[in-house]
Amino acid sequence: MTAPGWRRDLFALPDLVYLDGNSLGALPRTVADRVAAVVEDEWGRGLIGSWNHVPGSSSGWIDLVDRCARLLAPLLGVDAADVHVGESTSQSLFATTVAGARMRPDRRVLVVDRSTFPTDAYVVSSVARLLDLEVRWCEGPGDDGGVAALEAVLDDDVALVSLTHVDFRTGAMFDLPAVAAAIHQHGALAQWDLCHSTGAMPVDLAAAGADLAVGCTYKYLNAGPGSPAYAWVAPHLQADLDPPVAGWMGHASPFAMRLDHEPRTGVGRLRVGTPPVLALSALEAALGVFSGVTTAELRAASLQLTGRFLAHVDTLAARFPDEQVALVTPRAHHRRGSQVSFRHPHAYGLVQALIARGVVGDFRDPDIARFGFAPLYTTLDDVDRAAAALAEVLESRAYADPAYAERNAVT
Ligand SMILES: Cc1ncc(COP(=O)(O)O)c(C=O)c1O
Incomplete structure (x- = not known):
């Protein structure tokens, strides 16, 4: 079995126990060189010519979206032709939610989970306002993977269900294929x-029967x-794909400069404006660290890491019963993502005290301490060092130090 952290050498990590790769991934060494080359050579010297292929250079900016899609596709379990890259998660979600609702024009309801990241809830609500639909809430994944939560709210008026696969607070995970099947029984679309x-x-979107999906690249994909x-977008839906913003890059012939909009075929319709070349170049270089890595290897390493930290948290909760450490991440392997979270009455100060000791996790309102385990660069030794620091903070009650009370703008 692959040892967790087996690609750590490919990252420029400071001497820290970094358990916040589920917020911002670490820097792959190749990214800094690549961004410098794009700025200095491709832009600085190649100028406008770098949109096309310049022999001896990695330019050809116009193909960056497709190149990134090719690298992402195996991590998603899909064909590259069905992936678009380029907007923010929130903007992509808006586009796919509008497009999904338009594919079910006779239905009035959009469902979203209460455990979702807030931007998803805001987007779904704004789409409902725009298209005169209704928002219906369902509970999060819970201990059973969420099928019961979904069945409680589904009916044949639901157009689309938008769910966050892994709960960003607790790490609990929806059972993607089972939930997608329940959604399809009512003829609705499943968006992840x-x-x-x-x-x-692995997410294996195609095999799991998902319809639409979005995701960021700055967490476990380390693109900055x-x-x-x-x-x-699932291939069978692409003929009906009608996103809300028709920009020139989504045109079948952008450089024909025609005023009538003739959309590209497939997910190319999700393209809007000029692609973010610097950011896509960083993404392309960052995805290189996954070369030759299978999603099964990532999962196996992730479960070793989270399983070990979870056991440490259980031990510490028993050793310091007055501390009210309450695990919120499912113990069952198949029900959790790649993080471990617990409640603590002084969670903010606790996370700050850990950071002061070189262990970087993060805090989520109101009382959650959250630790992410990026399988490529986090080691079992990191887990043990984090647990030792946590024991010391609980024992000394360092979290109550007033120096840790003042909150940063970004927590
Ligand atoms: C589940 C989830 N969705 C969406 C976002 C943020 O979206 P955006 O990339 O548009 O900032 C986050 C950010 O942490 C997230 O955790």
């Missing part, structure tokens, strides 16, 4: 936010702060 999944586990998101 994979921000906390891709790069840490604000890097472009991807969107996937």
Whole structure:
């Protein structure tokens, strides 16, 4: 079995236990060189010519979207031709939610889970306002993978169900194929936010019967702060794909400069404006670290890491019963993503005290301490060092230090 952290050498990591790769992934070494080359050579010297292929250079910017899609596709279990890359997660979600609702014009309801990341809820609500639909809430994945939660709200008036695969607070995970099957029984579309999944586990969208999906690339895919998101649309839906923004890059012949909009075929319709070349170049280089890695290997390493940390948390909760450490991540392997979270009355101070000790996790309102395990660069030794620091913080109650009370703008 592959040892967790087996590609750590490919990352430029400082001497920290970095357990926040589910918020911002670490920097792959190749990215800095690639971005410098794109800026200095391709843009600086190649100028406008770099949109096309310049012999001896990695330019050809016009193909970057497709090149990134080719690298992402195996991590999603789909064909590259069905993947678009370039907008933010929120914008992609808006596009696919509108497009999905338009594929079920006789239905009035959009369903979203209460455990979702807030942007998903805002997007679904704004699409409902725009298209005069109704929002219906369902519970999160819970302990059973979410089928019961979905069955409680599904009926034949539901156009689309938009779910976040892995709960960003607790790490609990929807059973994607089972939930998609329940949604399809009512003729609705299943849309997935994979921000906390891709790069840490198989998602196998095509085999699981998903319809639409989006996800970011700055967490487990390590493409840098604000890097472009991807969107996937099942092939059988693409003929009806009618996204809300028709930009020139989504035109079948953008350089014909015609005023009538003739959409590209397939997911190319999701293209809007000029692609973000610097960010896509960083993404392309970042995805190189997954070369030769299978999603099964990622999952196996992730489960070793989360399983070990979870056991440490259980041990510490028993050792310090007054501390009220309450695990919120499912213990069952197949029900959790690649993070471990627990509640603590002083979770904010606790996370700050850990950071001061070189263990970087993060805090989620109101009382959750959250630790992400990026399988490519996190080691079992990191897990043990984090647990030792946590024991020391609980024992000393360092979390109550007033120095840790003041909150940063980004927590
Ligand atoms: C599940 C999930 N969806 C969406 C987002 C954010 O979307 P965007 O990339 O548009 O900022 C996040 C950010 O952490 C997230 O965790």
